[in-house]
Amino acid sequence: MVRYSQPAHSEPFANVQGLSPSWPGVSAMMDGAEMQSTPPTVPARRPPRPNHRAVDAAAVAVGLGMGACVALAVTAETSSALSAPGGWATFGGRLAGLTGTYLLLIMLLLIARIPVIERTVGQDRLLRWHRRLGQWPIYLLTAHALLITLGYAEQAKTGVWHEFTILVGSYADVLMAIVAYGLLVTAAVTSIRAARRRIRYETWWAIHLYVYLALALAFSHQLANGASFVGHPLTRAMWVALWVATAGTVVIFRVVLPLARSAWHDLRVVGVHEEAPGVMSIVCSGRNVEGLVVAGGQFFQWRFLARGMWWQAHPYSLSAMPKSPYLRVTVKAAGDHSRRLTRLPIGTRVAIEGPYGAFTRHARNTNKVLLLGVGVGITPIRALLEDMDPWVDVTVVTRASSVEDLIFRDEIRSLVTNRGGQLHELVGSRRAHPLDQRHLRRLVPDVAQRDVYVCGPADFGDALVATCRRLGVPDDRIHREQFAF
Ligand SMILES: Cc1cc2nc3c(=O)[nH]c(=O)nc-3n(C[C@H](O)[C@H](O)[C@H](O)COP(=O)(O)OP(=O)(O)OC[C@H]3O[C@@H](n4cnc5c(N)ncnc54)[C@H](O)[C@@H]3O)c2cc1C
Structure with missing residues (x-):
């Protein structure tokens, strides 16, 4: 298994390419995979902005349709x-x-x-x-x-x-x-x-x-x-x-x-490696990945066409912005499907549905954001951080019980440093870092002026949203991704 350790590196696909000799063992995992030799430099296309007018028009059409139904019955x-x-x-x-x-x-x-x-x-x-x-x-x-x-x-x-x-x-x-x-x-x-x-x-x-x-x-x-x-x-x-x-x-x-879309991109698994205990990254390589229209924070439904798995599609957020020809998701072993992903054979074909989700930079209403990710909830936060407009003032807060459990520690550090943002890594128990009103205000004094993006376990998300409201963050500036429908 490959652990993220040293040195700090913000290139999520470097180990797949073999570009970073400091990530030992990856080439062994790649054995048998069809590797591509073009450096991953072409980013995927950015999606158009959300279209509230189209949604309003759809809502009006639904209302008119209901009126027409009543009229049908009456007439x-x-x-x-x-x-x-x-x-x-x-x-x-x-x-x-x-x-x-x-x-x-x-x-x-x-x-x-x-x-x-x-x-x-x-x-x-x-x-x-x-x-x-x-x-x-x-x-x-x-x-x-x-x-x-x-x-x-x-x-x-x-x-x-x-x-x-x-x-x-x-x-x-x-x-x-x-x-x-x-x-x-x-x-x-x-x-x-x-x-x-x-x-x-x-x-x-x-x-x-x-x-x-x-x-x-x-x-x-x-x-x-x-x-x-x-x-x-x-x-x-x-x-x-x-x-x-x-x-x-x-x-x-x-x-x-x-x-x-799946046929067009023809994705295959080219790497599976451990990011933290029980958390695996799966890197897929495909055709025309640069043509994917996707924003950081979005997710796809992933169908790994391996024996016993092909009939299930599961939602996983991208944990990095795609770089042609690569896409990456990072998965915590939660149940039977996610556990089996750790043993996914290299070369497995992958079908995708998406991208979906509004947990993107487009949801932002101010030029200051606070990104809060706990556990595997850091995955969309990591991609969002990479995708956030360069002029936005970003503060990131992550929390884990040990340094080993801080997923993407080096990548996040590097991304935050490169954009001159702030990073608070909270390592220790929940009691030591409760992220309650007092604690959050101390960490991020101007939290009420920011857009807050939250992703993590349900109880963490509920508590954080309540804390942000109490600290004066308006509802339209609190954005939450939940890993359960
Ligand atoms: C929008 C979204 C993004 C997500 N992104 C990530 C991510 O980046 N990394 C990550 O580790 N996890 C992510 N998850 C959670 C992940 O989808 C589930 O942990 C996984 O599907 C569990 O499947 P399982 O068979 O391993 O576990 P199970 O024990 O079968 O399921 C555990 C729980 O996961 C939910 N679940 C199971 N199957 C599905 C499904 N097909 N669709 C939706 N929910 C399901 C159910 O609520 C279930 O109670 C995300 C979930 C959502 C909704």
Whole structure:
């Protein structure tokens, strides 16, 4: 294993190149890897700035779409149908069905990885919105099923159960819609925090994949039975267009683009080395890396195409700005996937999805920043430090229980020194370096005038954000990357 020790070096890929003879043992790890001889000098392209106008426009479009759904349900009704037995219940059911389905499509779009939205809002916030919205389609679709059954039963002057059997047996594709509803409820229940904690991430993820099947199953019963669509070719065409556009967006950004990007860059693992106890850097080399549009602090979903690993994609932040032909991530062995990365064979092909995330220099609102990284949370901080605009006044605070555990110590020192910033390395126990209000103010007296970037364990992040607020840092200047969705 190669340890970062001496001398201080800020070139993250030097050991891969064999440019630094002071990093012994690396060439041995490279055995069998296809090494490239061009020095890594061409940086990757910088992404365009976040586009808040595009996000605002998307929000307005979502609102208008919701209004259109309500209008669809209202215009499909007549006053005589409403005043007939079961009329209001049927109307309520149709309205709930249309709006519930529409919200489901919006939930899909929130996680469709649309680059401009990802870059501007950040994946963590998009996932939070997705999660918050999640309960409403379930409530609305439950109301849809109940009210339609009730309304039809009243209209036919029959029992609710009898009407239900008629709906299932005689109405086109209703049985498929019921299966779809079951799949949606399963996905929703397994996303409740208490349930989610009990199941493995991979199980939860696989259950979520069935939501796509659920939508496919539910689609046809709407067109076959929906009062807004039967005999209304224009609204039918608009509804189909909305579904096709949503499906197309998901397929393009979640499947086609990652596949094309992975094929284009043809990444392979060329080095795996230890940065600190239990923390490994994985260096990949590929084609056209200089064409990657990425900012320091962003992450990719990484799929290492090795036996038993190819089916899982995991998010890891870049721990250095890419330098053609190299990319580097740094991973702490947390569970089965990350532990296996330590034994990743050299030459393993790698597929990537991304870059994602808004934890970048673009989030900054002032010309002074405080970068705070603890544990493996230092990875995006390290890349962000490298990418930060040169005129920005940077202070970095890192904390670890021992010097050995200070990941990228030499690289960070070198980057901070080169830009004339300040570095506080806190080595010792949490009690010795609590990073509470008093301690942080002493370390960084002008913290309230800075943008603060925080990455580390959840409890550390929560405490730091609370401390910064108490010290007067406004919310729009606190930027946090969480290593959990
Ligand atoms: C935006 C982001 C950036 C990250 N960057 C880094 C990094 O630079 N270095 C690093 O060491 N870690 C990083 N992580 C954390 C890393 O993704 C998880 O530690 C890793 O996926 C754990 O997988 P596992 O199978 O080893 O462990 P497990 O024991 O299976 O999982 C541990 C926890 O990690 C989370 N997790 C597991 N699989 C996934 C997945 N596919 N997607 C999202 N979360 C998952 C779950 O909350 C789970 O409870 C990042 C996470 C996020 C969300």
